[in-house]
Amino acid sequence: MAALPAYRAVITGIGCTSPFGVGGSALVASVLQANTTAIRPLTGFATDGLSSCLGAEIPAACLPVTEEGRRWSRLSQMTVLACRQAVVEAGLAGSDMLRHTGLVVGSEYGDLRSTEAFSLGFLRKGPLGLSPLLFPSTVMNTMAGTTSIALGLKGPMLTLNQPGVAGELAIMRALMLLHAGRAPVVIACGVDELFPLLYETLVQLQVPSPRERGDEACRPFDQRHNGPVLGEGATAVVLESPAHARARGAPILAEVRSLYWGGIPTPPGRYPALRHVPPQLLSQALREAGVCPEDIGLAYLAACGDPQHDALELACTATAFGSPGPWLTSVTHLTGDYGSLGAFRVAAATVTIGTGRAPVLDYLCQPMRADVRFVVQPVAPPPPVVLVHGLARGGMHTALLVERPRDPDNGVE
Amino acid sequence: MTQDEVVTNLKRLLSERVRVPVARAQALELDTPLLKDGLGLDSLDCVELTLGMEDEFGVVFDDSEEDWMHHFSCLGTLSQLVLLAKGELA
Amino acid sequence: MSQRYARHDDRRVVVTGLGVVSPYGRGCAAYWHGLSQGHCILQPLTLFPTEGFRSAIGGQVSASITRTLGKAHRSRATRFLLAAAEEAVSHAGLGAAELAAAAVSIGGAGGGMLEAEAWYWARYYQQQDKRLLVALPAMTPASQTAALACQLHLGGPRESPILACSSSAAAIATMADLIETGVVEVGLAGGVDTLTRLCFMGFNALKLLDTQPCRPFARDRRGMSLGEGAAVLVLESWRHAAARGAPIHACVAGCGISSDAFHPTAPPTDAEGAVRAMREALARAQLTPADVAYVNAHGTGTVQNDGAEAVALEAVFGAGKVLVSATKSLIGHTMGAAGALEAVATILALEAELLPPTANLHEPDPTVLFDCIPHRARPCSLHCAMSNSFGFGGQNVSLIMLHPDAVG
Numbered sequence: 001m002a003a004l005p006a007y008r009a010v011i012t013g014i015g016c017t018s019p020f021g022v023g024g025s026a027l028v029a030s031v032l033q034a035n036t037t038a039i040r041p042l043t044g045f046a047t048d049g050l051s052s053c054l055g056a057e058i059p060a061a062c063l064p065v066t067e068e069g070r071r072w073s074r075l076s077q078m079t080v081l082a083c084r085q086a087v088v089e090a091g092l093a094g095s096d097m098l099r100h101t102g103l104v105v106g107s108e109y110g111d112l113r114s115t116e117a118f119s120l121g122f123l124r125k126g127p128l129g130l131s132p133l134l135f136p137s138t139v140m141n142t143m144a145g146t147t148s149i150a151l152g153l154k155g156p157m158l159t160l161n162q163p164g165v166a167g168e169l170a171i172m173r174a175l176m177l178l179h180a181g182r183a184p185v186v187i188a189c190g191v192d193e194l195f196p197l198l199y200e201t202l203v204q205l206q207v208p209s210p211r212e213r214g215d216e217a218c219r220p221f222d223q224r225h226n227g228p229v230l231g232e233g234a235t236a237v238v239l240e241s242p243a244h245a246r247a248r249g250a251p252i253l254a255e256v257r258s259l260y261w262g263g264i265p266t267p268p269g270r271y272p273a274l275r276h277v278p279p280q281l282l283s284q285a286l287r288e289a290g291v292c293p294e295d296i297g298l299a300y301l302a303a304c305g306d307p308q309h310d311a312l313e314l315a316c317t318a319t320a321f322g323s324p325g326p327w328l329t330s331v332t333h334l335t336g337d338y339g340s341l342g343a344f345r346v347a348a349a350t351v352t353i354g355t356g357r358a359p360v361l362d363y364l365c366q367p368m369r370a371d372v373r374f375v376v377q378p379v380a381p382p383p384p385v386v387l388v389h390g391l392a393r394g395g396m397h398t399a400l401l402v403e404r405p406r407d408p409d410n411g412v413e
Numbered sequence: 414m415t416q417d418e419v420v421t422n423l424k425r426l427l428s429e430r431v432r433v434p435v436a437r438a439q440a441l442e443l444d445t446p447l448l449k450d451g452l453g454l455d456s457l458d459c460v461e462l463t464l465g466m467e468d469e470f471g472v473v474f475d476d477s478e479e480d481w482m483h484h485f486s487c488l489g490t491l492s493q494l495v496l497l498a499k500g501e502l503a
Numbered sequence: 504m505s506q507r508y509a510r511h512d513d514r515r516v517v518v519t520g521l522g523v524v525s526p527y528g529r530g531c532a533a534y535w536h537g538l539s540q541g542h543c544i545l546q547p548l549t550l551f552p553t554e555g556f557r558s559a560i561g562g563q564v565s566a567s568i569t570r571t572l573g574k575a576h577r578s579r580a581t582r583f584l585l586a587a588a589e590e591a592v593s594h595a596g597l598g599a600a601e602l603a604a605a606a607v608s609i610g611g612a613g614g615g616m617l618e619a620e621a622w623y624w625a626r627y628y629q630q631q632d633k634r635l636l637v638a639l640p641a642m643t644p645a646s647q648t649a650a651l652a653c654q655l656h657l658g659g660p661r662e663s664p665i666l667a668c669s670s671s672a673a674a675i676a677t678m679a680d681l682i683e684t685g686v687v688e689v690g691l692a693g694g695v696d697t698l699t700r701l702c703f704m705g706f707n708a709l710k711l712l713d714t715q716p717c718r719p720f721a722r723d724r725r726g727m728s729l730g731e732g733a734a735v736l737v738l739e740s741w742r743h744a745a746a747r748g749a750p751i752h753a754c755v756a757g758c759g760i761s762s763d764a765f766h767p768t769a770p771p772t773d774a775e776g777a778v779r780a781m782r783e784a785l786a787r788a789q790l791t792p793a794d795v796a797y798v799n800a801h802g803t804g805t806v807q808n809d810g811a812e813a814v815a816l817e818a819v820f821g822a823g824k825v826l827v828s829a830t831k832s833l834i835g836h837t838m839g840a841a842g843a844l845e846a847v848a849t850i851l852a853l854e855a856e857l858l859p860p861t862a863n864l865h866e867p868d869p870t871v872l873f874d875c876i877p878h879r880a881r882p883c884s885l886h887c888a889m890s891n892s893f894g895f896g897g898q899n900v901s902l903i904m905l906h907p908d909a910v911g
Contacts, residue, residue, distance in 0.1 A: 003685035070432045071457075071767075103762075109643065110665075115701065119620070122704055123627045127555045128468040133431065133461040135705035136767040136895060139612050140644070140665040145896025148764040154776065156760035157898055158673060161614075161645040161663040173662065173677065180680040182760060182783075201639060261686075263607075263661040268649040269640035394649035396661055457768055460709055476710060477725070 005289035007179040008257045010405060012250040013090025013238035014347045015082040017063075017191075018335065019056045019231065022081050024089040025253060025354075028347050032357045037334050039218055039229050045196040052208045054216050055194055056231035056336030068150070073137045075111045075234075076146035079191045082234035083147050086187060090238040091250055102155035102183035103144050104174045106166030106190045108339020110140035110159075113195040143191055155183035164302065164392025166190050167235065167342030168400055172258045174239050184244050190340025191234035199230065209305060218333045220303035221310050221374065223366040228304040231336020235343035237350070242405070252405045254350040259387070259399040260285040266395030271308045274315055282320030282389075282399060291401065296326045297383025298358055298375070300345045302390045303330030304337045313391055314369050326387065329358045329375040342390050342398070349386040349402035356382035414470075414501055419492040422469055430465040431458045443489040448482070459485050472498035512741070515756075515910065516679040519749040520595025520737030521847050522587040522693075526562035526730060526834050529571060530590055534844075535851045539880045543833050543862040545716040545728045550617075550698050558712035562730030562835030563698060578615035578641040581650045583733035584695040588651050591691065595737035595749060599656065606659035606690035608678045609648040609735075610670025611839035615641035616699045624700075644670075644839070647695055659687050665839065668801070669894035670694050671734065672842025676758035676900055678738050688743040693735035696838035703729060709768065717804030717836075718863040719829035720813070720875045727803045730835025734843035736850075741910065753850040754905040756887070757788025763897025769807055770893060774815035777891070780899035781819045784889065788903045792820045795903070796885035797858050799849045800875075801893040802829025803836055812893065813871040822872035826883065829875070832862040842892040846902055849890040853906045856884045 014025040019038035021027055038056035047053040058078065069077050083103070087093050092101070114137035121129035136142055141159040148157050156177055162169050167190025174188035202208055209227035210216040218229040237256075245252050260282065264272040286293055301313045317325060331348050335341060352358045358379045367374060382404070390398040420443070427438040433452065441447075447454050454462070459482060463474055472495065484494040523530060526544045527537035537544060545560050553559035564583070572582040592602070618638035625632055640646060645663040652661055660681060664673045671694020678692035696702075706712045706727060713726035744751055761783065763776035770777065785792060798820075801812055816827065830845045831837075837844055852858050857880050864877035886909040890902045 007684075065434075067434070070434075108645075115616075116623070118705065119623060119701065120627075122700075123624070125468070127704070127707065128464065130464065130704055130708035131430070131461060132464060132705075132708040132710075133457055135708055136457075138701055138705060139667045139895060141612075141667050141894070141896050141898060142767070145767060145898070148762045148897065149766070152764050154762050154764045154779075157666070157762040157896075158677070158760075159665045161643050161665050162661075163643075163645060169662065172660075176677070176680055176684065176686075179684055182680075201636075204636065205639070261660040262658055263649075263652050265653045265656045265658065266649070267653050268646035394645065395652065396649075455766065455769075457709075457766070463710075464708060 004261060005257045005259050007175055008242065008255050009175050009178050009239040010242050010245045010255050011237050011253045011350050012240060012245050013086040014350065015085025015089065015236040016344065016347065017058060017078040017081045017234040019058050022062050022085060024085050025351055029351045029355060031334060032348060032351055032359055035360050035362065039336050050200060050203045051210065052203045052216055054229045057194055058232055071133060072146055073111050073114045073142065075191060075193045076143045078193065078234040079105060079143040079189055080147050080150045082236040083151060083187050083189055086236040086238045087151060097185055098152050099154045100184055101153045102177050102186035103148055103153050103157045104160065104170040104186060104188045105144040106160045106162060106170030106340050107140060108163045108166050108192050109198060110161065111137045111142050112198060114138055116197050162392065162396060163339050163394055165342050165390035165396050165398045166340035168388065168390045168398040170343060171237065171256065171346055171400060172261050172398065175258055178239060178241060185238060185240045187236050187238050188343065189234060189236035190343030192232055192338040192340045194230055194232040218305050219363050220305040220330055220332055221314065221368050222364050223368055225305045225307050225310055227306055228337035231338050233335060233344060235347050237343065237347060254353045255403045255405050256346065257401050259289055259401050260397065262397050264395035264397060268394045271312060271393055272395045274312055277312065277316060279319045282316055285399060293321045296385045296387050298327045298329060298352060298379060299387040299389055300349050301328055301330050303332045305332065309391065310368060313389065314372060317389065318372055323371040324373045327375045327379055328372055329361060331359050333361065333363055334359055345388050346400060346402060349388050352386055353382055353402055353404055356380040414499060416492050416496065419495045420488050423488055423491055426462060426465045426469060430461050441488055444487050447485055447487055454485060466495060470495050470499060474498060514683050514685060515741040515754055516682045516738050517741050517744050517754050517910065518736050518752045518850060519739050519744050520591035521752060521850065522590030522735045523844065523847055524564060524572065524583045524587050525732040525844065526564050528568050529586055538833055538848055538859040539857055541860040541862055541879055543716050545835055548698065551700050556707045558707055558714045560716065561698060561728055564731055578618050579697045580611065580615050580647050580695050581641060583697065584609060584647050584651055585654055587693065587733040588655065588691060588735040591735040591737050592655060597689065597737065601689050602655050603658045604687065605657050606678060606681055606687040607648060607652055607657045608662040608664060608674040608690065608692045609651060610664045610674040610694035610842065611644040611647060611696050612665060612667055612670055613696050613699045613702060613838065614644035614647060616701055617697050620700045666898040667895035668838060668841055669892035669898040669900040670839035670842060672846065672892035672900035672902055673760060675736060675755065675843065675846055675902055676760055679755045679758055682738055682740050688740050690738045691735055692738055693843040694840040695733035696840045697731045698729060702838060711805055713804060716863050717832055719802035719804040719832045719861055720809050720868055720871045721864050722866045722868045724804050724806060724809060726805050728835040730837040732837045732840050732844055734840060734847045736843060736846065751907040753853055753907060754910040756790065756903045756905045757784045759783030759901040761899045765897050768895055770811040772811060774811040776897055776899045777812065777815035777893050778818045780901040781815065784901040784903045790887065790903065794887045795825055795889050796883065797826045797888040799845050799888065799890040800827050800829045801891045802831055804831065817872055825873065826858055827873045827875045828859055828861045830859060842900060846890045849888045849904050853885065853888055853904060856882060858883050
């Protein structure tokens with residue numbers, strides 16, 4: 001798959017709708033700086049009788065009802081806010097360029113809240129209880145559709161459904177759209193939300209911590225790990241070619257390219273067994289990309305806190321980089337886990353490239369492995385290359401490289 | 414049923430079904446434009462409102478007529494539609 | 504404004520395998536037989552209760568066909584998809600090594616929603632059955648893609664595009680991009696959707712369903728009919744296909760993807776997004792409108808969609824300059840599977856030199872200035888055809904297929 005990393009794009013804008021508020025790269029930087037978790041007992045809905053009660057939820061104040069958004073679902077509103085913020089940061093607000101801009105939205109569950117509400121209308125009142133207005137929101141492209149209307153985006157628009165690495169996947173497909181010349185600018189956004197039915201059902205399926213083992217907490221890579229703690233958010237990044245960004249004087253925050261995009265054949269809903277993960281997969285991808293493992297100063301891992309998943313990720317990175325390898329970090333202890341969190345990981349990696357700051361895994365007391373090194377204090381100076389790694393239930397496996405912007409006279413496009 | 418009663422219910426439906434802010438709905442006059450030159454309702458809103466009216470008033474509308482959207486011009490025309498469907502108009 | 508992508512000839516994308524599950528039955532042969540006979544298979548739905556709803560007909564895959572489609576514990580969508588993929592891969596003659604490196608992109612709107620609904624309905628009536636919980640991991644469309652990847656040991660890039668009615672057309676277009684840019688040599692692209700209560704109720708609530716079998720492009724058309732099915736295409740670089748002597752059904756010459764950014768359910772009356780998608784497909788294929796002899800239309804049968812599509816076709820091709828027909832008149836609107844099913848119909852039409860008809864077209868709309876091939880299939884020797892999908896939310900995808908003889 002040597003052709004995959006050949007195309008580089010630059011990130012020129014970031015936008016987030018998160019438990020920490022709505023903002024751009026400054027918000028992400030402040031999240032990394034503070035290293036304070038948004039995980040706490042849920043208040044947006046009742047968790048009585050459930051074995052889990054923690055989550056990282058977006059406060060209602062961040063999502064006010066507006067006349068413009070009268071028909072938007074909560075998830076669509078999260079997406080619009082994040083994409084709009086990214087567009088502002090990229091200097092594209094009000095620009096004619098938006099008419100040619102593409103949009104790729106990645107999500108694990110989409111707008112199931114609207115699907116449930118629509119179904120309940122029928123169950124309570126029969127056909128007359130149905131809401132035609134709600135029905136379009138039951139198809140997962142609703143967030144992209146709403147955002148394209150709100151921002152006037154007329155380029156190619158895709159929604160990609162994917163557990164675990166929906167955010168990374170949105171970015172990878174956005175890179176492909178740019179590479180194929182389908183749009184000069186593409187916004188990639190990952191979005192998922194917490195809502196009662198989903199939370200309750202996942203708890204019934206024994207997905208989140210504590211899974212009847214220990215206390216409820218988010219502790220990826222710690223021996224006490226016992227499942228993820230769920231979160232929600234929308235993160236958007238604006239992507240374009242380096243030449244296009246320079247030509248319009250856009251702020252260039254980082255370069256990004258796909259390193260690896262593949263799947264390990266695995267039954268849906270399960271993680272692959274370690275023996276099925278080709279051991280040289282990441283090393284080979286690095287070689288094909290012309291990247292020395294030593295160049296990668298830091299890696300953001302998906303780090304969901306599921307013991308099997310944690311073990312797999314560490315095995316992948318330890319095999320690829322040897323000991324001690326890059327500094328390993330993640331955002332999950334701050335944001336909670338959700339399927340499209342990878343977009344936030346890329347945004348965080350972009351900030352790390354610029355500032356050197358990375359999340360500190362301050363909860364880590366009993367690391368699973370001693371042969372890798374975790375970020376337990378702030379990292380400095382900024383690493384030139386950051387890896388963003390993802391591995392999903394069902395076997396999707398991704399790796400992205402986020403790098404310092406290159407000298408235009410030296411770069412290849 | 415009087416026109417006033419119908420209008421009261423229509424204003425409530427505008428808020429409940431089509432999510433028009435309550436204060437805005439309550440402030441509507443009989444002749445305030447509801448469609449794109451006024452409140453801004455579009456075809457999707459009107460489909461939602463039609464179903465809401467059928468449920469609320471116990472009537473069935475035939476929305477296949479060519480000038481169907483005209484009925485949604487303002488609360489005046491909409492309330493007339495409801496009264497006609499309920500047989501309250503000659 | 505998309506740039507013309509400089510493409511080397513040996514990276515042209517060809518189709519080397521086709522697989523289908525349709526209301527006509529299992530397999531491409533049954534599908535083509537139904538289409539070429541102009542057999543409208545829209546009938547009363549029996550998959551779930553329909554009392555109280557205005558429209559209750561559609562293109563349903565019968566129980567006798569479904570019974571032959573693999574393991575009963577799997578979701579209906581997964582069973583349809585695996586059967587279609589199995590046929591496609593078998594026809595393409597792909598081996599284990601090729602599959603291990605192959606990409607896969609399966610579009611769909613509903614996923615395993617039919618089974619998830621059963622769970623939710625039972626839960627609402629407090630008849631909770633923990634066995635039904637297993638439906639939930641299969642609920643989202645990505646789980647069908649994962650099931651297919653697991654079944655066929657596919658190790659390449661994986662995607663599940665959801666663009667409402669344009670989902671599987673987008674899967675084909677984006678897979679073609681992966682092959683043209685050299686990321687993979689082989690990919691499976693397609694789509695699946697089953698009838699679901701959600702879809703049935705929703706389109707009824709929107710009053711977009713005809714109570715009779717739909718009548719695309721007819722003067723008295725009154726809406727859509729629902730359908731279900733799956734289609735998978737094996738796409739390959741021409742170089743790879745030629746090297747292994749694979750059968751070549753068609754060339755995916757160019758694809759256009761655009762957005763209306765207009766309205767959640769309705770197209771703009773000038774159909775400018777659809778026009779852009781078609782023009783982008785032509786530009787990427789390095790063809791002119793005069794090269795296209797036939798368009799397999801989106802053609803849902805709604806007053807608005809068909810009207811907008813006719814405007815778009817006129818803008819691109821000129822009135823009467825291309826033959827048009829609507830597969831949805833025969834099998835219904837198969838939602839996320841429509842793009843792939845209709846791409847297969849287009850390819851089969853190219854191969855057979857026979858254009859499937861538009862059914863139920865007793866009185867064509869005089870404002871639709873095209874011959875929409877009423878009732879009977881039309882013999883036609885052609886090299887190039889277009890297949891369009893214009894989905895909810897303003898998602899437009901246009902695919903151009905070339906007859907293999909036209910691939911020099």
